[in-house]
Amino acid sequence: MSLNSADIPENVIKEVVVWLVKVQDDDLTSQEEQTLLAWRNENHLHELAWQRAENLGMTLQKIPPAVGKQVLGRSATMDRREFTKHLGLLLTLVPIAGLSYKYAPWQAVLADYKTATGEQKTIQLVDGSQLILNTDSAVDIAFNDTQRLLKLYRGEIYIKTAHDSAQRPFLVQTAQGQLHALGTEFVVRQHSDYSYLGVIESAVDVIPKDDPEQNQIIETGQQTRFDATGIEAPSPLDDNANAWINGVIYADNMPLTEFISYLKRYRTGVLTCDESCDDIYVSGSFQINDPDNILHVLEKTRPIEIEWRTRFWAKLSKKQR
Structure with missing residues (x-):
């Protein structure tokens, strides 16, 4: 994969933003400069993320005007940390050297409802349905006389539909297709190359974008993943599918690496887990509103040690005997 064709994953964007905050706030020591170079x-x-940051000044004109007005319009009054956070956002918007995206990422910037990392938000829709946004999510509401449509651009949502006197279908659109709620309660998560559906009550009809005739109804207590061309065979609903609604992560002998992949979604900054932790497992119920406290608990109860490079950058590894 060349620098001209690669998309920057979200975890790399977060890492480069941490470095940008560090560079903006303080002069790097020689050791920090070596760490950054490494x-x-x-x-x-x-390197691509760093190049994109350096080239940002030359490519800002490529951002659609609406985004430029909303994101850059207040730059004169921003402090350095706030501007750097916006810079991290722009790294996902600005292409260099011919980079392209599957769909316009600025749609998430302008969405009707958004949440930051670690934030959750509950919305009562005009039809009486309940919508909850999980951490780092963005959704548009597009209700009209013929349908009730949600457009999920990023993150994860919980929906409990209400009866509609006009009998309009309730639909959720993701990058990979459309979900038709059949009087139901469910969760949807947008991943980079697929969508996840977990049905808590009733049923949902999954319709892949590029092959709608391959639609499939997912029933109560089932979950599936789908892309634009097909749907995976449904499996039993995971315990964590809707646990986040109650602010909890459940772990039952869960690999530490998998647990950290859940936890990092709720924590600002960079959180990584070394391969040496592959044989360490976690059990328990954890409150996701304080991720750093969870890390301290893990360090006391599991054979791990945590390297804190900064307050926002933590790396877990297996404790040396």
């Missing part, structure tokens, strides 16, 4: 050389996507 990070850039570690992975071609790291």
Whole structure:
């Protein structure tokens, strides 16, 4: 994969933003400069993210005017940390050297409802349905006389539909297709190359974007993943599918690496887990509103140690005997 064709994953964007905050706030020590250089050389996507940051000034004109007005209009009054956070957002919007995206990422910036990392939001829709946004999510509401449509651009949502006197269908659109709620309660999560559906009550009809005739109804207690061309065979609903609604992560002998992949969604900054932790497992119920406290608990109860490079950058590894 070349620098000209790679998309920057979300975790890499977060890492480069941490470095940008550090550079903006303080002069780097010689050791920090060496660490930054090593990070850039570690992975071609790291270098791409850094190049995109450096080239940002030359490519801002490529951002659609509406986005430029909303994101850049207040730059004169922003402090350095706030501007750097916006810069991290722009890294996902601004292409360099011919980069392209599957769909316009600025749609999430302008969405009707958004949540930041670690934030959740509950909305009562005009038809009486309940919508809850999980961490780092963005959704548009597009109700009209013929349908009730939600457009999920990023993250995860919980929906409990209400009866509609006009009998308009309730639909959720993701990058990979459309979901038709059949009087139901369910969760949807948008991933980079697929969508996840978990049905808590009743049923949902999954309709892949590029092959709608391959639609499939997913029943109560089932979950599935689908892309634009097809749907995976449904499996039993995961315990964590809707646990986040109650602010909880459940773990039952869960691999630590998998647990951290859940936790990092609720924590600002960079959180990584070394391969040495592959044989460490976690059990329990954890409150997601304080991720750092969970890390401290894990460090006390599991054979791990945590390297805090900054307050926002933590790396877990297996404790040496």
